[in-house]
Amino acid sequence: MHIIEAIGVVKRFGDLTAVDGVHFTVEKGEFFGFLGPNGAGKTSAIRMIYGFSPVTSGQMKVFGLDIVTDWRRIRSGLGICQQENTLDPDLTVEQNLLLYARYFEMNKHKARERAEELLQFFALTNKRHAKVMELSGGLARRLQLARAIMAEPALLILDEPTTGLDPQSRHQMWNRLTALKKKGLTMLLTTHYMDEAESLCDRLLIMDNGRIIAQGRPRDLIVEHAAENVIEIEGADEQLRTYVKDHDVKHDDLGERMIVYAASDGNLENDIRDRFCMDACQFRAGNLEDVFLRLTGRELRE
Numbered sequence: 634m635h636i637i638e639a640i641g642v643v644k645r646f647g648d649l650t651a652v653d654g655v656h657f658t659v660e661k662g663e664f665f666g667f668l669g670p671n672g673a674g675k676t677s678a679i680r681m682i683y684g685f686s687p688v689t690s691g692q693m694k695v696f697g698l699d700i701v702t703d704w705r706r707i708r709s710g711l712g713i714c715q716q717e718n719t720l721d722p723d724l725t726v727e728q729n730l731l732l733y734a735r736y737f738e739m740n741k742h743k744a745r746e747r748a749e750e751l752l753q754f755f756a757l758t759n760k761r762h763a764k765v766m767e768l769s770g771g772l773a774r775r776l777q778l779a780r781a782i783m784a785e786p787a788l789l790i791l792d793e794p795t796t797g798l799d800p801q802s803r804h805q806m807w808n809r810l811t812a813l814k815k816k817g818l819t820m821l822l823t824t825h826y827m828d829e830a831e832s833l834c835d836r837l838l839i840m841d842n843g844r845i846i847a848q849g850r851p852r853d854l855i856v857e858h859a860a861e862n863v864i865e866i867e868g869a870d871e872q873l874r875t876y877v878k879d880h881d882v883k884h885d886d887l888g889e890r891m892i893v894y895a896a897s898d899g900n901l902e903n904d905i906r907d908r909f910c911m912d913a914c915q916f917r918a919g920n921l922e923d924v925f926l927r928l929t930g931r932e933l934r935e
């Protein structure tokens with residue numbers, strides 16, 4: 634059984650089609666990512682998974698159940714960490730966890746035990762009596778995550794979990810998410826950080842204009858849509874342009890700068906190094922950002 638199965642799912646807001654017939658599956662234990670430019674339809678798609686927003690057409694199945702008819706059963710197995718801070722600002726860290734446990738009808742003893750375990754796991758024990766409004770952004774996000782997994786969900790949904798956090802807090806968050814993955818939790822995240830998606834996700838999809846334009850494992854997407862090795866050449870000239878054309882080399886011509894995508898055998902790299910890299914060339918590994926920009930373009934959207 635798939636943990637999530639989207640079959641031709643469509644979401645419309647009036648005349649606007651935010652999600653345009655998407656198909657994907659998420660399997661047990663997977664860390665699955667949703668990427669795409671602003672307005673691509675990521676949030677609209679994941680909101681249908683947790684029943685926050687009704688499906689216009691198609692079918693969304695979670696834990697093998699239909700979201701339309703079995704919303705309540707599905708909801709009891711989900712943990713959701715939304716973009717917005719949805720914590721109760723007047724309550725303390727610990728009270729936020731305990732209050733949430735009540736929605737899931739957890740008995741008091743179990744709730745206390747679980748809250749203790751999570752306070753430790755997220756390094757929040759010495760903040761247990763602090764009010765939420767006193768917390769830094771990083772601590773608040775950690776608490777939101779702790780609360781989302783309070784009732785031990787089978788699927789955790791994270792909408793941009795590290796947006797706005799400083800590098801220390803982001804790394805701390807990644808570290809905790811990786812630990813949760815090791816425990817076997819299935820997770821789905823949306824993010825604008827390509828390094829985050831590349832290091833955390835087993836598989837991901839890229840959306841644009843409501844459609845899925847690529848789907849697969851990060852490494853496979855890099856090989857298919859960019860390359861393992863990338864050369865950035867400053868001061869691209871006509872000779873280089875002729876060379877890439879004649880040798881049918883995968884590249885992006887950005888005017889002054891050219892980005893060349895080379896396979897891992899090293900031949901093309903060596904040739905370019907010898908012929909065109911007198912001064913300004915940068916050799917680096919291909920990454921998900923290359924894939925993203927190649928598929929969704931470099932122009933500003935708004």
Ligand SMILES: Nc1ncnc2c1ncn2[C@@H]1O[C@H](COP(=O)(O)OP(=O)(O)OP(=O)(O)O)[C@@H](O)[C@H]1O
Pocket residue numbers: 646649650651669670671672673674675676677678
């Ligand atoms: N409740 C709504 N009513 C009307 N239009 C909406 C609503 N929610 C989203 N949209 C529109 O649907 C499209 C997809 O938006 P969505 O928020 O799903 O994109 P996204 O990929 O999550 O973007 P971002 O990266 O900015 O969060 C956008 O054009 C947006 O304006």
